[in-house]
Amino acid sequence: MRTRLAGALVSVLALALTTTGCQGSGHASGDTRSTPAAAAVADRLEPLTGVAAPRLPVTVTSADGRKVTVAHARRIVPLSGSLSEIVFTLGLGDRVVARDITATFAEARALPVVTRNHDVSAESVLSLRPDLVVAETVSGPQEAMEQIRAAGVPVLVVRPAASLADVGPRISAVADALGVPDAGRRLTERSQRRIDAVRAALPAHADHPRVAFLYLRGSASVYLIGGAKSGATSLIEAAGAVDAGAASGLTKDFTALTTEALAKAAPDALLVMSKGLDSVGGTDGLVKLPGVAQTPAGMHRRVVSVEDGVLLNYGPRTDQVLRSLVAQLYGNGTGAKR
Structure with a gap:
């Protein structure tokens, strides 16, 4: 999970996930x-049903400020467990061709891993012929990310999650880039409704x-x-x-x-x-x-x-x-x- 555990913790987390x-x-x-x-x-996700086919191409602004044009989304490589979860839950899991080490839910477990410890392997990613890579701002090393871009693969960068307020924006960022904005709105609304239901039902305590x-x-x-x-x-x-x-x-x-x-x-x-x-x-x-x-x-x-x-x-x-x-x-x- 390259979110708030990035930086000082990232190598420790990768080691723990690979050994346990x-x-x-x-x-x-x-x-x-x-x-x-x-x-x-x-352990299993609950994908949306009735999701329309992606409407592509689309051009979106990545979190790193770059304009990214997505022409196809038939072979997607998400570079964090959280991003993989979003793609699968949007109903597009059959288009995901690889995962990083933190995508541990059942649907993703059989996919090839394209990270070594927690660093992205550009060679492993490119060998799968992706037409879109979805990354966090902390995904790296930078040299690997630039190698993927240099090969002509669009790379969408999404800001890491830091709080509950990030659930909707991250879903929307991924859904918009995949050409399924309506599915993004549905998933955002469902996620927020369920979170609100848990908070509303908190037990009374002094x-x-x-x-x-x-x-x-x-x-x-x-x-x-x-x-x-x-x-x-x-x-x-x-x-x-x-x-x-x-x-x-x-x-x-x-x-x-x-x-x-x-x-x-x-x-x-x-x-x-x-x-x-x-x-x-x-x-x-x-x-x-x-x-x-x-x-x-x-x-x-x-x-x-x-x-x-x-x-x-x-x-x-x-x-x-x-x-x-x-x-x-x-x-x-x-x-x-x-």
Whole structure:
């Protein structure tokens, strides 16, 4: 997910995804407040039906300021899991010919991977004869992206997702470039309606729990706490909670997880990616990290886990992510599909 985990985290995330695989969410025995999130967020997508054939060619303005003309969209290569999810959910999954390592949902799993660790392989992309590449502004290396452009392949660049407010604009950007703007509007409306339904059904609670987003990769000894720019704040707040890291004054994306940082954040719950939780030995291992057991979250073993490939995607399945977060925080699900 080349979104807010880009930059300092991107190589660590790529390593973790390649070594831990695409499926499974295990918790150590003794967990009391965590719920298997992989069962809560569907592994398969829900594509729109009745989508008209793309009306092409179209010329759109890419997020990098370039004008991009899309003449055909028969062989599409999205370079992030989030963008792949959007293309598939727009009903155009049969046109996708490759994926990057973060596209872990069932429909994409058999496609060839065109990234090495997390860097784009221009040779792998071009070998599949794409007529459109859809990328994030953080997709790279830049030399690979320029090599793809030099081969005459249109490259649409989309701004990374940072919050719930980005769900609609990202869907629209992709749909417009694929010549299916009406489908983009339908998917945007459906996604927003479902997110709104979850928020409207939040359970009544007197307080707003403080939730700290932790990035964990035990195999690499990487333990970080999210701040105001981690990308999780919007999701946490939509669940009726407070981003403990941001509220404690952490202004960057991530900061090293220390006893002092945890004490200042004083989280009531910990939000983690499922494979990150696995990598430290489940909740039993998590509470052994310095300072965790002394927090309210550690004392009550209140851990919320969501599958890595979807947590911060801010796309068509974000309502499911939010529903899972709410259910794990408060003990019941909300927001039926409509």
